[in-house]
Amino acid sequence: MENIQTIEFDITGQICPSTLLIALREINRNIAGLIGGNLRLLFRTDNRDCTNTIPEAAGNMGLKATVQKADSGYTILVSKE
Amino acid sequence: MVPDSKGANCVATTDTTEIMALRHEVAALRRDNEQLTATLRSRNGYIRDKVNTLLDVMGTKPLRVEELDDDSIQEFDPLGIIFDSFRHILVSLKDKNNQLQLLHDEMIAIFSAAQVGIMVVDREFRIISCNDRMKEIFLDAPDEGAVFGEYCRDIVCKGQIPDELCAVRQILAGADVASFKGWEVRKHIFDVEAAPIHDTAGVVKRIVLVYNDISDVKQSQDALRKLNAELEQRVEERTAQYQEINKELEAFCYSISHDLRAPLRHISGFTTILCEDYSDNFDEAGVELLRRICTGSEKMGRMIDDLLQLSRLSRTKMKFMEVDLSSLAETTAAMFREADPARKAQVNIEKGLTARGDATLLGMVLQNLIGNAWKYSANTVEAVIEVGRIRSNGRDTFFVRDNGIGFDMAYRDNLFRVFERLHGEEFEGSGIGLATVQRIISRHRGEVWAEGEVGSGATFYFTLPQGKEQRRWEKNAI
Numbered sequence: 386m387e388n389i390q391t392i393e394f395d396i397t398g399q400i401c402p403s404t405l406l407i408a409l410r411e412i413n414r415n416i417a418g419l420i421g422g423n424l425r426l427l428f429r430t431d432n433r434d435c436t437n438t439i440p441e442a443a444g445n446m447g448l449k450a451t452v453q454k455a456d457s458g459y460t461i462l463v464s465k466e
Numbered sequence: 467m468v469p470d471s472k473g474a475n476c477v478a479t480t481d482t483t484e485i486m487a488l489r490h491e492v493a494a495l496r497r498d499n500e501q502l503t504a505t506l507r508s509r510n511g512y513i514r515d516k517v518n519t520l521l522d523v524m525g526t527k528p529l530r531v532e533e534l535d536d537d538s539i540q541e542f543d544p545l546g547i548i549f550d551s552f553r554h555i556l557v558s559l560k561d562k563n564n565q566l567q568l569l570h571d572e573m574i575a576i577f578s579a580a581q582v583g584i585m586v587v588d589r590e591f592r593i594i595s596c597n598d599r600m601k602e603i604f605l606d607a608p609d610e611g612a613v614f615g616e617y618c619r620d621i622v623c624k625g626q627i628p629d630e631l632c633a634v635r636q637i638l639a640g641a642d643v644a645s646f647k648g649w650e651v652r653k654h655i656f657d658v659e660a661a662p663i664h665d666t667a668g669v670v671k672r673i674v675l676v677y678n679d680i681s682d683v684k685q686s687q688d689a690l691r692k693l694n695a696e697l698e699q700r701v702e703e704r705t706a707q708y709q710e711i712n713k714e715l716e717a718f719c720y721s722i723s724h725d726l727r728a729p730l731r732h733i734s735g736f737t738t739i740l741c742e743d744y745s746d747n748f749d750e751a752g753v754e755l756l757r758r759i760c761t762g763s764e765k766m767g768r769m770i771d772d773l774l775q776l777s778r779l780s781r782t783k784m785k786f787m788e789v790d791l792s793s794l795a796e797t798t799a800a801m802f803r804e805a806d807p808a809r810k811a812q813v814n815i816e817k818g819l820t821a822r823g824d825a826t827l828l829g830m831v832l833q834n835l836i837g838n839a840w841k842y843s844a845n846t847v848e849a850v851i852e853v854g855r856i857r858s859n860g861r862d863t864f865f866v867r868d869n870g871i872g873f874d875m876a877y878r879d880n881l882f883r884v885f886e887r888l889h890g891e892e893f894e895g896s897g898i899g900l901a902t903v904q905r906i907i908s909r910h911r912g913e914v915w916a917e918g919e920v921g922s923g924a925t926f927y928f929t930l931p932q933g934k935e936q937r938r939w940e941k942n943a944i
Contacts, residue, residue: 401526401527402521402526402527402528402529403533403534405521405524405526406542406544406547406548409547409548409550409551410547412551412554413547413550413551413554416554434526434527435526437525438524438525438526441524441525442524442551442555445555445558445559446551446554446555446558447554447557447558447561447562
């Protein structure tokens with residue numbers, strides 16, 4: 386199985402629109418790895434709004450975002466579609 | 467500082483001038499600074515405004531000054547982040563557009579090539595699009611412009627379909643699929659199918675209708691049905707003819723056999739009288755000849771009896787019931803033991819062999835097969851006769867096996883023919899037994915066959931219909 390690297394970002398405490406801007410900045414920086422399928426970005430957040438905005442923006446960029454409920458908020462995993 | 471021509475005030479004047487100049491310069495710089503600050507504030511405001519517009523598009527809240535002040539906005543560069551994101555979005559959309567275009571082209575190709583009429587209408591029954599085949603079917607002069615925007619009821623059904631059968635109405639009423647089979651219009655017969663196209667909110671936006679012209683299929687089906695009926699009629703007529711001929715043949719065979727018995731009885735009777743009352747008038751050779759005539763006429767009598775039995779087989783009405791073949795086999799084996807108590811033969815009969823059929827006829831099958839096994843294993847020292855069953859794929863194959871003299875497989879096709887005998891006079895028989903077996907199994911719509919090897923015994927197998935096949939046959943059996 387191919388080794389896929391996951392980079393984690395803790396944006397807990399941040400609220401919109403900072404959460405979305407930070408996520409977009411990191412997606413932009415790592416877009417080649419994400420599209421290539423060898424990289425995933427995991428965002429930890431406690432801001433509920435961004436569980437909609439980040440996946441929608443990622444989807445528009447041709448990526449897949451999976452939201453999961455975590456103990457102290459949510460995780461949003463952005464990866465190749 | 468350069469002194470002037472008037473002495474001491476010269477320095478002070480010079481200082482004042484310089485101070486003034488400096489003040490002007492500071493004032494100018496302050497003005498520049500204020501202008502630059504105003505320009506920077508304006509540009510930051512512009513950036514903030516543009517960023518907020520784009521953030522609104524992305525469905526999130528605007529930037530707050532307390533969260534990102536003017537100094538930080540330059541450093542964080544939200545416009546740059548969003549710019550890059552939109553660039554990626556555009557690239558992705560471009561890819562998706564290309565894929566959509568391909569799908570669209572494929573759909574258009576299918577739309578054009580389809581040999582069925584395809585039409586798309588909106589909720590108001592207006593035609594949005596349709597393929598060439600649709601136009602061929604429903605337009606007298608196919609003109610694309612004349613169709614789009616028209617109401618389908620004006621172009622296609624022309625009010626000939628009741629509202630409750632209208633496929634579009636069925637879809638608008640909530641059906642996932644609607645169909646109208648066998649719609650006859652313009653000398654054609656159609657099967658009509660309809661399916662909805664939903665918008666993102668799940669509301670039916672358009673309806674796709676497919677008109678499959680089944681006129682040719684219907685015609686073929688009708689022709690085939692007619693042909694089948696004719697064939698069935700011919701088969702029935704031919705079967706009736708064959709049955710009539712068969713009856714005549716059987717009657718002829720019965721009559722001949724029956725009529726032969728009377729003269730044969732005379733020959734046998736008079737020969738017996740000659741043997742018993744006039745033997746003194748014959749020498750030893752003459753007595754032997756008379757004895758041979760007796761034996762021959764007895765044998766011929768048995769053959770005639772067997773032939774009569776065989777001919778009766780086809781005329782006997784079959785009575786179907788559950789038959790215990792194991793029990794029949796036991797009775798048959800006991801009969802042979804009683805007839806020949808000195809004979810040492812091991813007969814193994816499997817328990818629980820049952821089949822559905824005519825008990826009398828199946829009893830005759832077992833009598834003939836076990837009789838053959840008994841007869842042809844007579845010279846075997848440790849004769850073993852087996853009656854059993856092989857069950858494969860839920861079907862039963864019954865068998866009667868012996869370890870007697872066997873037979874050459876090259877002659878297996880002759881086994882079941884009337885008067886065919888593979889062995890000589892050392893074994894008694896009329897050559898009708900296996901023909902009888904085959905006739906009975908055939909009347910049951912089963913199969914019978916044999917395997918064997920010279921000196922190594924023989925096995926006779928037979929099958930009988932089971933389950934649905936058996937019930938169908940029993941229903942039609944005479």
